[in-house]
Amino acid sequence: MAIPKQASWMVRKILNMRKYWHTIITSPTLVKKEKFHIQAAYIALRGPVTEVAWSSLICHSVASPRTVFILWLALLGRLRTQDLLIKWGIDVNGTCVLCKNGLETQEHLLFHCYFSKKVWQEMLS
Template sequence: MRIPINATVNQAASTSGWCVGGPRSQHELDLHIHLTTLPLQGLSVNGDEFTWEANGISDGSFSASHTWEILRPQSTKKQWADLIWFKGAVPNHAFNMWIANADRLPTRTRLASWGLNISTSCPLCSCFQETRDHLLINCDYSKAVWQLLFERLDPAHRGLFSWTELLSWIRGPQTSPAVTLRRISVQAIIFHLWKQRNNVIHNQISLSTAVVFRLVDRDVRTIITAKRQRKNFASLMSSWLR
């Protein structure tokens, strides 16, 4: 073909046609015949331009967030998602709440179901099997901590009986500051109840419910103070301390 092996299409064509040598074999003749069927686009004197297109939408420039949204597996939004992942959530509190909501905490009954030869009794009360709902909701120890929260945020509430009821209570009144305060306080309680459970098992440290709630109170105050410039947190301290 008498064309450099690394030549571009632009070097093999001009405004008058293809710049290839005369055919010397049947293969070259066949190629020439084929090239005559290909219309040449007008050769531009300007440099080439490029755009980034993802899922049929051209952004003009590369967008990592847009590309990730297209590539990642997606499913319908879960009803509980906004109760766990929200602006201002503490990462370790939210992650622990997420694991608890999925009922994937390594409680004793769960560990026993994997074949571990361990006692399944609740480490906080020693009266019932340690399931998620018992440990975090129905245990007398946990009930006492929840009661301290209700006395501060919802005095008329008499207690919880299931995880579903807890999620329903978090939603409560549909005013943004109230929902935000319930979210952060519930996540703090779930975090500290699980931490206390581990302290009893691994460190033989047993704290009173009043001490655990003081730790929750400290965390909530710290969260509100750190995020007081945000709209949903501006009025939370007065609601928490009333």
């Protein structure tokens, strides 16, 4: 059966996987004791992935989901700071809202801002 053009992208992806199914189902590493192991199939299809040093902060954290999400954005350099909004063409002041001194960047907010430094010092003491 040909993959229909009007099918959603998800259906097309699923139908496109048919060509790999015979290889997957007959692989001795994926079928053990006549049982198919979906985790092994996922790893085989995904391929090798290098683990980042900060994965344990995100994946097995006792922090709230909101905190983990913000940390994840910070580690990827994707926090919505004033400098990023300016790059997107949004008309904002750009000055740090906490210390009113300097351009609000992720680096400034987390490490150089006077107000943030005080908060970090209080948290660590």
